[in-house]
Amino acid sequence: MTWSPRLPAPLRGPLGAAVDLALPSACAGCGAAGGSWCPRCAREVVRAGLVLLDDLFPGVGARAVAPHHGAARRALLAVKVHDRAELRPVLARWLVGGLDDLLGDGPATLVPVPSRRAASRSRGGDLVADLAARAARARRSEGRATVVRRCLQLRRHVRDQTDLGGAARRRNLASAMRARAAPSGPVVLVDDVVTTGATAQEGVRALRAEGADVVGVVSLTAVGPDPAGRAGPGSTDGRRS
Structure with missing residues (x-):
């Protein structure tokens, strides 16, 4: 995976300004008082x-909005682990930026990767599906046809992947997903964080097996080298991909 200097246009405006929700909470990225x-x-x-x-998904345009470290990592963990629901609009706007960079003004059907039931219960619902729905509404409000289809499902039990290496993740997810009535037209798989790519790769496989035209994968963050030289994120990240 490679880092690009391109900046999705929606991030320069809504994300460039603070998301002021008038809540008495500290910033999820740095802890500063005055807003989320x-x-x-x-x-x-x-x-x-x-x-x-793209190197993880040959033949598919794929990108994450930011590396999984620093403020981006902390914001995502604040939502996933600490239930900072007021930050969901921020993360959804990140997805809009990634989708627009991938698709331009083109239409798409967003398919969120499925969550394990235990993970959904602990987070009050399927986080990726919720963020995909918010991103789709935002794109539609700006004149870009976007819908969400939750057509991927887990067909068997899979282990939590936090402590699994790349090969173990691939074995854990091999043929673990199926697509129910895969959508027509261009399809983009949506995930929250890519580590090895195993989850999203299995989602792409399952969709294509049902004839879906998967044109892209968009994730909020991707794990990679930290430019500040710090160690990678620890097991509390809840990483699955």
């Missing part, structure tokens, strides 16, 4: 640029 997401952390995510993931 401060301008400094928003600028950090924008400066990081897109992560190009």
Whole structure:
């Protein structure tokens, strides 16, 4: 995977400004008082640029909106682990930026990767599906035809992947998904964080097995080298991909 200096246009505006929800909470990115997401952390995510993931998904345009470290990682964990629901609009707007970079003004059907039932219960529902729905509404409001189809499902039990390596993740997910009535037209698979790519690769396989035209994969973040030289994220990240 490679980092790109391109900045999705929607991130320069809505993400460039703080998401002011008038809540008495600290910034999820740096802990500063005064709001859930401060301008400094928003600028950090924008400066990081897109992560190009085409090497993980041959023949499919794939990217994450930001590397999985710093303010982006902390914001995602705040939602996934600490239930900071007020940040969901911020993350959804990140997805809009990645989708627009991939698709331009083109239409798409977004298919969220399915979550394990235990993960959905612990987070009050399927987070990726919720963010995909928010991103689709935002794109439609700006004149870009976008719908969500939750047509992927897990066909058997899979282990939590937090502590699994790449080969173990692939074995854990081999033929684990199926697509019910795959949508027509261009399809984009949506995930929250890509680590090895195993989850999204299995989702692409299952959709294509049913004849879907998968044109892209978009994720919020992707795990890779931290430019500041810090160690990678620990097991509390809840990473699955």
